[in-house]
Amino acid sequence: MVTSRDVARAAGVSQSTVSYVMSGRRSISEETRRRVLAAIEELTYQPNAGARALASQRTQVIGLVVRFRPGADTTGLLPFIETIAGCARAEDHDVLLVTADEGSEGLTRLAGRALCDAIVMMDIEAADPRIPVAAALRVPVILIGVPDDNAGLHCVDVDFAAAGRLAVGEAAAAGHERIVVIGHAPDVVTRGINFVHRFEEGAAEAARSHGVALEMVSPVEPNRAGAEAAVAEALHRGGPRTGLVVPNSPAVQPVLQALLDRRLVPGRDVTLVGLCTDAVAEASTPAVTNVSLEPRDVSRRAMQILFRLLDRAAEPPAELVELIPPRLTRRETTLPAP
Known part of the structure; x- marks a missing residue:
């Protein structure tokens, strides 16, 4: 096994110089740095993670806490997780994914056992009981989501109030005087996930601004039966010229199909605006007008802040x-403006 001593001998420097080049903690001449890096590449040296952690008091690991629940839209989490992992690797860190719903105990375990240098938390509830515990940890914690009280923690998220305003504004511009929001899944509503009320407040503000009626059908199971029932209720209230806004990403495709089953073509007979990723919107038939969740931008900014911390x-x-x-x-599901 190649050691830092072997690298030092090949580069003609001391072992401590090899350590300084790798950690960046001291200024080293460019010529010496090149020799050390060349020796590392030639010998294919990989520093021992345990030894490096002891020396630097860093694990080079970021803890990512994501709660997977039955019926959750796990595909929607993948862009977040991929981007977080990519940003971590760019900073020579690995990601420890914690998916068990351990609540505050899971956070304490991560930090108390020195398993990671920092923690990213997702799936944030409005009144999240984990927040006070996270704020008291000795490692930096950043939230993807905004609770009612962030307890001094840094938070990054999509501006869901602005998303609500954009979606309702698009339907109003298409000439709809009545707009129905086909809401979130029962689990999301019951747990008080932070973005729900922010989106609804933005939607209500836009409805008032445009002078249109706004109604809610919520909660909605994101499956075919749930979408069919929600569409039936929405059309019963306002007729086929009702504009539909679907902030429940997994329900976008089932709602689209429920309309087509009724021989209502979005973009011709009704407006449909979804809150979903561009990939979901583009893969639908017809392609759905959408407000993007920007998962990669959110994750990238969260990691930038985390490494600053x-x-x-x-x-x-x-x-x-x-x-x-x-x-x-x-895209194709918005009626032409009158």
Whole structure:
């Protein structure tokens, strides 16, 4: 097994110089740095993670806490997880994915056993009981989501209020005087996931601004039966010229199919605006006008902040809450403006 001593001998430097080049903790001449890196590449040296952790008091691991629940839209989480993992690897860190619903005990285990240098938390509830515990940990914690009380923790999320305004504004611009929001899944509503009320407040604000009626059908199971029942209720209330907004991403395709089953073509007979990723919107038939969830932008910004918090020499961002602006893309399911 190749050791740092072998690298030092090949580069003609001391073992401590090899350590300084790898950690970046001391200024090393460019010529010496090149020799050390060349020796590392030639010998295919991989530093022992345990030894490096002892020396630096860092694990080079980021803990990612995601609660997978029955019926959850796990495919919607993949862009977040992929981006977080990619950003971590770019900073020479690995990701420890914690999926068990352990609540506060899971956070304490991660930090108490020194398993990671920092923690990313997702699936944030409005009144999340984990937040006070997370705020008291000795490692940096960042939230993807915004609780009612962030307890001084940094948060990054989509601006869901702006998303609500964009979606309702698009339906109103298509000439609809009545707009129905086909709401979130029962589990999301019951647990008070933070983005639900923010989206609804933005939608209500836009309805008032445009002078249109806004109604809710909620909660809605994101399956064919749930979508059929929701569409039936929405059309019963307002007729076929009702504009539909679907912030429940897994329900977008079932709602689209429920309309087509009734011989109502979105973009010709009714407007449908979904809150979903561009990939979901583009894969639908017809392609759905959508407000994007921007998962990669949210994750990328969260990781930028997290590594600033890990850098003892860097100033943390002054703002504790950063909201990523959503983006509306008009596709085939919006009626032409009158």
